[in-house]
Amino acid sequence: MAVYTEVSDEELAAFMAAYATAEVVSFTGIAQGVENSNFLIQTEDGTPYILTLYEKRVNPADLPYFLGLMEHLAAHGVTCPLPIKARDGHSLSTLNGRPAALFSFLKGLSPRRITAEHCAGVGAALAGLHLAGKSYAGVRRNSLSVPAWRPLFEQSRQRADTVMPNLAAEIDGDLDEIDGVWPRGLPAGTIHADLFPDNVFFRGSEVSGVIDFYFACTDVLAYDLAIVMNAWCFESDFEFNVTKSRALLAAYMRGRPLSDAEAEALPVLARGAAMRFLLTRLYDWLNTPEGALVRPKNPLDYLHILRFHRRVADPGAYGLD
């Protein structure tokens, strides 16, 4: 949850004057997203919008890629926030001296208690996203992929064992092993790279929208599936739920079948996906100032997930037929 920046009436009025929307009748900071400040705007004609103000964790140079992707996906049948163009045709603007953009508001509820039906829903949505993203011309390197992990870890290594004894050594070993067997040549394309439950809206068991594309990049499609498997198919005690995983994979493969090479690579992709979130959470855990607005997530959650995948020899363990 986050509203990092206060916006004055005058600043809001000046920003909105550039758009052909109806008059603003309410403006509410919302507890959504940890990277940016988000506000819900209601207008006189009843149309709601989301105003996103980009804080310092998003590189402004990447914004055209992100906004262009959302426009592309929306035009290709993926329900996601559509950047609203100002009267001058631009969708990227400035508010309080920061980049900002206005988006359509998506209906739907983020699931808080995940069921196998939700997993099937997100699997189908992810396949749809991968298919629609194939024709997107934008390219963005994944700045949090395998080559980034060691440099990221080095920033936490000295204090890693303050989080858990021997954590540094355990991560070291996994980094070596993952690096040695990381698959090459798997199908790549546009991936979401952060499709956690709070970024997916449902109406009933159907996905009604996908949000938060600010980690999207060009990378291995099955790696994105592994990120989703980690985020959706473990219980709160870190037990792997194969019923959920089976539902996720089956629904994904109805939209986009996995090749044999992709299926075989799933255990190491999932182990790598766990490593990526373990390392960023570890960094945030060690570097979030006291009293920060956003409480860091426990990095050890992802250590449990990593350990699970380390022991998986065969993708059949994920319910892959």
Place this chain on the structure above:
Amino acid sequence: MAVYTEVSDEELAAFMAAYATAEVVSFTGIAQGVENSNFLIQTEDGTPYILTLYEKRVNPADLPYFLGLMEHLAAHGVTCPLPIKARDGHSLSTLNGRPAALFSFLKGLSPRRITAEHCAGVGAALAGLHLAGKSYAGVRRNSLSVPAWRPLFEQSRQRADTVMPNLAAEIDGDLDEIDGVWPRGLPAGTIHADLFPDNVFFRGSEVSGVIDFYFACTDVLAYDLAIVMNAWCFESDFEFNVTKSRALLAAYMRGRPLSDAEAEALPVLARGAAMRFLLTRLYDWLNTPEGALVRPKNPLDYLHILRFHRRVADPGAYGLD
């Protein structure tokens, strides 16, 4: 900003099933209020609602008073959140094991940069609230009035000087003086007691709604006006802005003229109102755990305001004609 409690889909569905509203199509935690968790609900027919979940700082025994007051005010022309009755006729319900209620959504924007027009607007709205509140049968003692200040201060005294040297002695002196001259017999009624700018919505220079009645109580009406003067008429450098104060008082008095006794009491009422917020902020400052979701406000802001009123001999200093 605050969402203290996560609400699951099932819990939300069970809660909303008791109401005759249209289907919920979105549910968003909002950054509003520091005492409770608030969520914006959008429904299929386009009607938005606010769901408030009462956290531990609100005494459940007081909720019928607060909800009854909002119903009474709304029925008497004050635009405030209207508690929505469930099919069984009750407006107080339970969610996640806590008291909760559903309210109408108010249009309008809280002013972030206060003008004299805003001060006139809130003055008129406060007079309207006092007039409408006179006929409310509910009574609630002000648990943060003069007799509460010493016991509250005693909980902070030992560490007060860690906030500012000699703060404890300065507060001691003011408490003695205020107690000795606190006026008796002024007109009393239902007061809001916390009418800060983020609790007032405007459309243009007109007040479109008043929210957050969870400090409302039965107390001296002019004391409520003094709270508003402190919250709206000081600049960010704690300079008193008499233009704003004049606009506030004139607009208030067009709705509800002050008696001579009330006008003469304004300096001590304003000093007391500053003391009340100095003491609660000092307590919160010293007792908020590190990493808390809500950052405590600087108590010394209100020390500056208190010192200003200490030097005021005549209500003419506030622009009272």
